[in-house]
Amino acid sequence: MMYRTRDTVRAEEFLMKLTQRFHIIDLGELQWFLGMRILRDRKAKKLWLVQDTYWKKLYSRFELSKLEKRHFKVPRWRDLKEYEREAPAASKKLYLEKVGSLLYGAVTTRPDIAEAASHLSRYSKNPSPIHLDAVDEALLHGYHTRYLAIQYGGDEEPNELSGIPDITVWRPYSLESE
Numbered sequence: 001m002m003y004r005t006r007d008t009v010r011a012e013e014f015l016m017k018l019t020q021r022f023h024i025i026d027l028g029e030l031q032w033f034l035g036m037r038i039l040r041d042r043k044a045k046k047l048w049l050v051q052d053t054y055w056k057k058l059y060s061r062f063e064l065s066k067l068e069k070r071h072f073k074v075p076r077w078r079d080l081k082e083y084e085r086e087a088p089a090a091s092k093k094l095y096l097e098k099v100g101s102l103l104y105g106a107v108t109t110r111p112d113i114a115e116a117a118s119h120l121s122r123y124s125k126n127p128s129p130i131h132l133d134a135v136d137e138a139l140l141h142g143y144h145t146r147y148l149a150i151q152y153g154g155d156e157e158p159n160e161l162s163g164i165p166d167i168t169v170w171r172p173y174s175l176e177s178e
Contacts, residue, residue: 055146083128
């Protein structure tokens with residue numbers, strides 16, 4: 001159960017009523033929530049949400065280690081074009097899984113990749129091999145920056161949220177195929 005510190009009395013009363021009806025175990029301070037790791041600095045009144053384990057799972061699930069040494073011949077994601085031919089059903093399914101995974105990361109803790117994820121989702125109906133390369137590169141970017149966290153709280157003025165102008169510049173890929 002989560003509650004604000006100023007609501008401690010009400011929370012304890014509620015918890016007492018719950019324990020009379022159900023078997024409840026106190027797990028201590030919240031460290032994980034919906035697959036997101038929670039880091040705190042109580043003194044500075046800051047909280048961070050990070051999904052490093054999520055990006056590790058995607059790295060494994062989509063076998064991204066096989067792509068690490070590969071040089072992508074991918075235009076910047078903003079310059080992608082519609083695919084003229086019909087993509088195989090398996091490619092469509094895989095692309096949807098990858099884009100969906102990227103979008104989930106973007107909307108939960110990684111607003112820096114939201115624009116790229118949104119743009120890549122436009123090609124979900126008929127992705128080309130180049131679109132698949134682009135989404136793989138975006139997933140690799142998420143993996144290699146998996147320790148980035150979203151911060152809440154603190155006394156500072158909020159920083160302006162700025163997205164990545166082009167995620168491909170974060171990885172040292174050649175523009176020529178091997």
